[in-house]
Amino acid sequence: MDFSIYRFNPETDSAPYMQDFTLADDLIEPGMMLLDALLLLKEQDDSLSFRRSCQHGVCGSDGMNINGVNGLACITPMKDLKAPIVLRPFPGMPVIRDLIVDMDNFYHQYREAEPWLVNDSPEPEVERRQSPEDRDRLDGLYECILCGCCSASCPSYWWNPERFLGPAALLQAARFIQDSRDQATEERLRRLDDAYSLYRCHGIMNCTQVCPKGLNPSKAIGDIRRTMIKRSV
Amino acid sequence: MKLTTRKFDALIIGAGGAGLRAALQLSNADARVAVVSKVFPTRSHTVAAQGGVNAALANVLPDSWHWHMFDTVKGSDYLGDQDAIEYMCRAAPKVVYELEHFGVPFSRLDDGGIYQRAFGGQSQHFGKEQAARTCAAADRTGHAILHSLYQQNLRARTHFFDEYFAIDLIKDDAGHVLGVVAFEILSGEPIVIEAKTTLIATGGAGQIFRTNTNALSNTGDGMAMALRAGVPLEDMEFVQFHPTGIAGRGMLITEGARGEGGFLINDQGERFMERYAPKAKDLASRDVVSRAIAIEVREGRGCGRNKDHALLDLRHLGADTIMKKLPGIREMSLTFLGLDPIEKPIPVFPTCHYSMGGIPTNRDGQVVVPMKDTPEDPVPGLYAAGETACVSVHGANRLGGNSLLDILVFGRAAANHILDYLEENRFHRPLHQGSVDQALARLARWDRKGDGEAVEPLRRELRKVMEDHCGVFRTAEVMQEGVTKLRALRERIDNAVIRDHSRTFNTARVEAMELENLMDCAMATICSALGREESRGAHSRMDFPDRDDERWLKHSLYSLQDDAMDYKPVRTQPVTVESFPPKERVY
Numbered sequence: 001m002d003f004s005i006y007r008f009n010p011e012t013d014s015a016p017y018m019q020d021f022t023l024a025d026d027l028i029e030p031g032m033m034l035l036d037a038l039l040l041l042k043e044q045d046d047s048l049s050f051r052r053s054c055q056h057g058v059c060g061s062d063g064m065n066i067n068g069v070n071g072l073a074c075i076t077p078m079k080d081l082k083a084p085i086v087l088r089p090f091p092g093m094p095v096i097r098d099l100i101v102d103m104d105n106f107y108h109q110y111r112e113a114e115p116w117l118v119n120d121s122p123e124p125e126v127e128r129r130q131s132p133e134d135r136d137r138l139d140g141l142y143e144c145i146l147c148g149c150c151s152a153s154c155p156s157y158w159w160n161p162e163r164f165l166g167p168a169a170l171l172q173a174a175r176f177i178q179d180s181r182d183q184a185t186e187e188r189l190r191r192l193d194d195a196y197s198l199y200r201c202h203g204i205m206n207c208t209q210v211c212p213k214g215l216n217p218s219k220a221i222g223d224i225r226r227t228m229i230k231r232s233v
Numbered sequence: 234m235k236l237t238t239r240k241f242d243a244l245i246i247g248a249g250g251a252g253l254r255a256a257l258q259l260s261n262a263d264a265r266v267a268v269v270s271k272v273f274p275t276r277s278h279t280v281a282a283q284g285g286v287n288a289a290l291a292n293v294l295p296d297s298w299h300w301h302m303f304d305t306v307k308g309s310d311y312l313g314d315q316d317a318i319e320y321m322c323r324a325a326p327k328v329v330y331e332l333e334h335f336g337v338p339f340s341r342l343d344d345g346g347i348y349q350r351a352f353g354g355q356s357q358h359f360g361k362e363q364a365a366r367t368c369a370a371a372d373r374t375g376h377a378i379l380h381s382l383y384q385q386n387l388r389a390r391t392h393f394f395d396e397y398f399a400i401d402l403i404k405d406d407a408g409h410v411l412g413v414v415a416f417e418i419l420s421g422e423p424i425v426i427e428a429k430t431t432l433i434a435t436g437g438a439g440q441i442f443r444t445n446t447n448a449l450s451n452t453g454d455g456m457a458m459a460l461r462a463g464v465p466l467e468d469m470e471f472v473q474f475h476p477t478g479i480a481g482r483g484m485l486i487t488e489g490a491r492g493e494g495g496f497l498i499n500d501q502g503e504r505f506m507e508r509y510a511p512k513a514k515d516l517a518s519r520d521v522v523s524r525a526i527a528i529e530v531r532e533g534r535g536c537g538r539n540k541d542h543a544l545l546d547l548r549h550l551g552a553d554t555i556m557k558k559l560p561g562i563r564e565m566s567l568t569f570l571g572l573d574p575i576e577k578p579i580p581v582f583p584t585c586h587y588s589m590g591g592i593p594t595n596r597d598g599q600v601v602v603p604m605k606d607t608p609e610d611p612v613p614g615l616y617a618a619g620e621t622a623c624v625s626v627h628g629a630n631r632l633g634g635n636s637l638l639d640i641l642v643f644g645r646a647a648a649n650h651i652l653d654y655l656e657e658n659r660f661h662r663p664l665h666q667g668s669v670d671q672a673l674a675r676l677a678r679w680d681r682k683g684d685g686e687a688v689e690p691l692r693r694e695l696r697k698v699m700e701d702h703c704g705v706f707r708t709a710e711v712m713q714e715g716v717t718k719l720r721a722l723r724e725r726i727d728n729a730v731i732r733d734h735s736r737t738f739n740t741a742r743v744e745a746m747e748l749e750n751l752m753d754c755a756m757a758t759i760c761s762a763l764g765r766e767e768s769r770g771a772h773s774r775m776d777f778p779d780r781d782d783e784r785w786l787k788h789s790l791y792s793l794q795d796d797a798m799d800y801k802p803v804r805t806q807p808v809t810v811e812s813f814p815p816k817e818r819v820y
Binding site: 011115 | 272273275276277278280281333335338339340341342344346347370373376380381384385387419448449450482561564565568569571687690731735736737738739740741
């Protein structure tokens with residue numbers, strides 16, 4: 001199986017380049033994931049750099065651009081990939097080295113969404129009650145693993161990464177706006193109510209298409225907009 | 234070149250559940266706290282915990298912390314320290330309610346209370362009916378907890394050193410721990426972080442075995458750091474093999490799948506657990522279920538072409554329950570097996586999952602070592618919590634749902650003790666340069682160029698040795714051979730080299746240093762296993778098939794110096810209630 005992989009080491013390379021790798025066919029086992037292959041390629045060349053950890057799609061470390069589409073290497077089956085497999089770092093994010101990108105701005109926008117529960121009522125000694133129906137509204141929102149696949153596929157985020165929060169952070173905003181226990185809804189909506197933070201989303205829906213957890217940031221953003229409009233009339 | 238030095242009141246190494254729970258407690262108390270993690274915090278392995286966290290809330294069935302304590306002591310095969318177990322089970326409801334207040338999206342019951350499910354080894358009335366004690370957020374409880382804790386730490390403005398690799402502890406001649414020498418993975422630059430207290434919360438060492446449920450980052454870094462600082466590791470022979478890892482792959486299928494009613498079958502379609510545990514059946518303790526599967530396969534009743542696994546059947550639960558309560562399991566089965574558990578059973582086999590042993594601590598999270606007049610003398614300034622530590626609440630076998638509980642209770646307890654310690658120790662002690670230089674030499678060692686073996690093949694060999702020589706069933710002869718092989722490997726690792734010598738985000742160097750840590754943890758495990766001549770909990774000796782309370786109701790202590798073994802008594806006295814004396818263990 002042939003690979004073409006984006007290489008860049010700021011210490012030695014003046015510009016990035018694509019390098020060919022080959023993985024012998026007898027090393028490819030049924031059910032193999034792309035990450036398994038990458039780990040074998042790293043044995044050929046230990047300078048090949050990428051992040052990875054859990055190997056089953058819950059830690060969100062190994063997001064990258066795989067044959068043109070963002071995804072997690074550890075849950076992308078080799079059998080679904082056309083050769084040569086072209087691997088690049090996330091588009092629109094500064095490259096640190098090879099497939100490793102600088103996610104500082106992504107995390108910054110996450111923090112901007114103030115992704116924590118706010119509830120200033122006196123604290124009961126037991127749990128705060130929440131009906132199963134209210135809890136169901138968090139499904140599809142809380143499962144985000146912060147891999148960055150969505151924001152790194154969003155043209156609006158590419159153009160305005162400092163001012164547009166991006167789909168991942170907005171999904172978090174929606175997660176807390178939807179939470180019946182949270183008391184900061186007004187404040188959350190107010191913070192998003194400018195020309196950029198939320199409204200730079202043009203409904204391109206790349207985010208939803210690439211999310212490896214099957215979440216729908218596009219819908220979450222739409223829901224925030226609707227809530228905002230409802231409040232303003 | 235001047236070395237960057239930073240100073241904090243409290244340092245935490247590791248940003249999983251234990252580290253983040255401790256950090257939150259400290260930040261909320263206005264201590265200056267730093268968290269060092271080799272991965273971005275939400276990538277820590279707590280994120281992968283599925284089934285839930287135990288607490289006697291009695292939301293579904295009657296329950297009490299005392300029954301929880303009994304189950305935990307029995308589950309530990311009586312090797313757990315009963316003071317720590319009492320403390321943990323009493324604190325459980327409170328830490329779970331706290332989590333709920335932090336925003337964890339627990340699944341809910343019709344009355345709005347936290348959803349609880351049945352898990353293995355749980356009972357009402359001290360060993361009678363099945364209990365339902367495991368609080369769950371679907372089958373993504375670890376994810377829900379880790380993200381909520383990280384979020385609360387953001388709110389509390391905890392200081393994070395993301396993607397920094399801790400090399401070694403700094404320790405002065407008087408035995409005080411003064412912080413850590415680390416390096417920033419991004420730049421390759423070393424950094425000294427001085428702190429009045431250091432909490433190790435680096436998780437387990439599951440990567441010492443070839444097939445495991447763990448993240449690649451679970452390389453026992455903190456355990457190995459402790460060993461190199463002269464702290465022995467406790468009970469390392471007790472490695473939990475989870476009954477239901479995906480056969481041949483290792484991904485975890487939560488015990489919650491059996492808690493919701495799933496069961497195991499062999500090639501005859503027989504529910505074989507009825508033979509091994511007539512009462513608890515598929516919800517017996519993990520050691521019991523894992524051994525049962527291994528025996529079924531060994532006696533020729535395994536499933537599949539190679540008759541090498543059992544099947545976990547969930548079909549009778551119906552699509553609704555599976556989609557609502559086990560959505561992550563279904564997603565994983567579809568991804569890795571191309572199989573929908575609504576329609577087909579899942580192939581499973583016991584898989585290395587959890588280190589019961591670790592850095593010895595008391596129930597305040599202080600690291601304790603044997604001294605002349607006591608087996609448990611605190612190391613000033615050093616704490617440990619979570620899987621990296623051994624309090625010991627899990628003894629010889631951990632109950633499902635008790636690991637998330639462990640990290641929360643003892644992360645919090647350690648933080649509380651640290652706050653007291655900071656009151657009395659207001660100043661940093663002088664830095665110990667010798668200790669810093671030693672750590673820097675460990676880092677520089679990998680700058681060596683020239684010929685030498687590569688890291689990855691050595692790592693693979695190490696994991697294979699452990700699997701072949703220290704697996705579910707053990708004998709002296711096979712383990713002795715394993716020790717010999719590991720000693721040879723240790724020397725080869727000393728001479729290994731990496732090809733990549735750049736500074737920027739050098740993952741080859743990180744992996745090389747992880748290999749050294751794995752080596753120390755593997756040696757601790759096999760030497761402790763060879764030492765213990767009995768079968769207890771997860772430790773099954775074919776040559777010593779019975780538990781031997783007379784000789785072996787004690788904790789093992791492995792020291793790096795000469796691979797020496799030592800032992801210390803079990804703390805059988807609880808805090809307030811009566812001790813549970815060892816009894817035969819049936820489920």
